Amino acid sequence: MTAIEPDALTKTNRINMLFDFYGLLLTEKQRTFLKYYFHDDYSLGEIAEEFEISRQAIYEHIKRAESVLESCESKLHLLQKHEAGKEWLSRLEACADGLSGMDDLADELRRIAQGIRDM
16 A cells, blocks of 8 residues: 555545535435545546446546535535634633633533534
8 A cells, every 4th residue: 555645635634524514415426436536545447447437437527526525615614614613622622621720610611512522
C-alpha cells in the first residue's frame, strides 16, 4: 500500500464528510463509486473492472459527484456549521476545565457539551 499524500488525505476526508451530509442527493452510481473510491480506497481501474465499464466513465461519475457535493456545501454550509459547532464545544469544555473551585458548574458545562454532541 502506498502512503497517501497529506493533500490527498485532506481531500478524502472532506469528500467523506460531504458524503455523510449530502450523499443521498447523489445518484445510486455516484454513491457507489464514491464509496469504492474514497471510503474503500479502490483504484479507478479496480472499480471499472468490478462494474465492467471504462475507467473514464468511473472518473466522470466521481468528478460529477464531487461537484454535486461541493455545490451543495457552497449553498447549505452543513459541513462548515458542523466543524464550527465542534470548535465551540471544544471551547466550552476548555472553559469547564479551567474553572477551579467551581466543580459543580464545570461538571454541568461538560454535561451540556456532551448532550449537544449526543444530539
